[in-house]
Amino acid sequence: MIFQQGVDALARAEPLDRPADGLQGWVRRAYRAAGRAGGRLANALYGTWLGHPFHPAITDIVVGAWTATEVFDALDALGEGSVSARCADVSLLTGIGAASLAVLSGLTDWQHTVVRPRRVGLVHAIANISITLLQGASLALRLLGARRAGRALSGFSYGVLIASSYLGGEMVGKYRIGVNRAPVDQVPQQFVPVMAERDLPENQPLRVEAGGVPVLLVRQGDRIYAMHAICTHLGGPLPQGTLVDGAIQCPWHGSRFDLRTGRVVQGPASFPEQCLATRVREGQIEVGPPAGLGRCRHEPAGATVPEAAQAVAAPAG
Ligand code: FES
Numbered sequence: 001m002i003f004q005q006g007v008d009a010l011a012r013a014e015p016l017d018r019p020a021d022g023l024q025g026w027v028r029r030a031y032r033a034a035g036r037a038g039g040r041l042a043n044a045l046y047g048t049w050l051g052h053p054f055h056p057a058i059t060d061i062v063v064g065a066w067t068a069t070e071v072f073d074a075l076d077a078l079g080e081g082s083v084s085a086r087c088a089d090v091s092l093l094t095g096i097g098a099a100s101l102a103v104l105s106g107l108t109d110w111q112h113t114v115v116r117p118r119r120v121g122l123v124h125a126i127a128n129i130s131i132t133l134l135q136g137a138s139l140a141l142r143l144l145g146a147r148r149a150g151r152a153l154s155g156f157s158y159g160v161l162i163a164s165s166y167l168g169g170e171m172v173g174k175y176r177i178g179v180n181r182a183p184v185d186q187v188p189q190q191f192v193p194v195m196a197e198r199d200l201p202e203n204q205p206l207r208v209e210a211g212g213v214p215v216l217l218v219r220q221g222d223r224i225y226a227m228h229a230i231c232t233h234l235g236g237p238l239p240q241g242t243l244v245d246g247a248i249q250c251p252w253h254g255s256r257f258d259l260r261t262g263r264v265v266q267g268p269a270s271f272p273e274q275c276l277a278t279r280v281r282e283g284q285i286e287v288g289p290p291a292g293l294g295r296c297r298h299e300p301a302g303a304t305v306p307e308a309a310q311a312v313a314a315p316a317g
Contacts, residue, residue, distance in 0.1 A: 191288035
């Protein structure tokens with residue numbers, strides 16, 4: 001409870017805004033300067049290739065590896081021989097490698113945060129960078145033969161890691177960073193009419209409601225595409241976005257989702273968007289449930305029912 005009060009005080013601490021401005025500006029400039037390679041690296045660190053945020057996946061390895069280090073260090077201190085010492089070194093090195101990736105991915109995600117999660121994230125980042133450096137120093141001490149000092153430094157770092165992990169949990173649990181913001185469990189249960197086909201212009205994203213679910217609707221050529229209207233990253237309004245190469249680009253931080261499948265083409269989003277099936281009946285566009293994530297039927301606009309039946313048998317698209 002006292003610890004949580006301290007975390008809440010951190011979130012309210014306005015003096016943290018200035019260093020946060022500086023660090024965020026530095027991260028953004030670094031990615032801009034790296035150009036296309038920077039974009040590819042950012043996508044890898046967001047986890048767009050994984051369909052899941054990369055940061056929590058890699059931090060699991062960090063915590064696991066350094067927990068193993070503590071166990072092997074304890075056995076080593078009890079005089080269980082050199083095997084424990086070697087295992088401690090290997091798990092420590094594994095943790096340092098994973099922590100370096102975790103720091104990079106954390107900073108990459110954090111650059112899009114504002115106000116309270118940005119303050120908590122700043123402290124979390126500083127703690128994790130410090131822990132990684134301390135564990136590096138611990139490894140150096142061990143290699144120089146000062147194992148007892150190395151073990152002590154790792155033990156201290158591990159304690160700080162536990163506290164910092166709590167801050168990471170706060171970022172996810174309270175501020176919903178790294179959480180899918182789209183209403184994933186809400187899809188229309190059956191096809192429902194949403195608007196007249198003749199009123200949907202070409203290449204102009206529109207927001208409609210289908211059975212209470214906010215939906216993005218886009219006509220391109222003879223196809224009408226539908227997907228959840230809320231960005232999976234931080235909840236941006238996709239109907240206010242722009243169309244780029246068959247994808248919708250979120251107006252907030254630039255994530256792009258493939259209109260046919262909902263797949264993330266460009267981060268910072270990592271979770272795909274839920275696409276929905278479309279068809280036209282009696283001049284009305286109808287939106288309905290998908291066959292599964294990324295498997296949506298988009299019948300040609302104006303198709304007769306027999307044509308539509310053929311489209312159902314054809315691959316999505
Ligand atoms: S809300 Fe961040 S990219 Fe959409």
